[in-house]
Amino acid sequence: MNAEPPATRYPDLGILSRELSDRIAGYLRAAIAARGLASLVVSGGRSPVKLFECLRTQELDWSRVFVTLADERWVEPTDPASNERLVRDALLKDRAAVARFEGLKNGAATPDLGAVLAWKKFASVPRPFDAVVLGMGDDGHTASLFPGSPNLELALDESAAAGCVGMRAPTAPQARLSLNLAALLDSRRIVILITGESKWQTYLAASGPGAAEQMPVRAVLRQRRTPVDVIWSP
DSSP states (O other), X not given: OOSOOOOEEOSSHHHHHHHHHHHHHHHHHHHHHHHSOEEEEEOOSSTTHHHHHHHXXXXXOGGGEEEEXXXXXXXXXXXXXXXXXXXXXXXXXXXXXXXXXXXXXXXXXXXXXXXXXXXXXXXXXXXXXXXXXXXXXXXXXXXXXXXXXXXXHHHTOTTSOSXXXXXEOXXXXXXXXXXXXXXXXXXXXXXXXXXSHHHHHHHHHHTXXXXXXXXXXXXXXXXXXXXXXXXXXX
């Protein structure tokens, strides 16, 4: 590549989180003003915690905001590895405590069996989503769309019906549930939040040639249906 791919680079995670919090709050306020309700889809991990802490103090009518997950480990919501637990602990407090939340984990025996039940919860969530905040792993996965997962080809089919799909993380212990690409793209704005030099190098690689199955974040970066902002800090 002759030039770096487009991204907004911040000097530290605190500045990034405050400014991105302001931006997302603006999206949610605009949605409430235009349609009466707003929807926010988030992922877990360490990178968005500071963002969640900033976002939960934003002044907006949180009672009109639906919050849900882009993906989930197939563990109970009380498990330390649960994305639902992270969101409840870091985001759904202060002003955001009154937001309407829908998790993905349900009583099915496996993520594959639970995918339909999980997607039914989205019947109450306004779509297109007003904002989707994703991360990216060092292997180029986003949400829980992992390279090498048996269901990956189906999950990355942009023409498929929007929904949830069971996934397997080759290097992580838990089975996963994830929104498929069609569901993630059914949104007005996607933000990919990445931190650290290693993930910057992964992003550079993902922005280059190669199959989306090798680095699934490419499927989000290459599509032209939904605007995508890549946000980075050390």
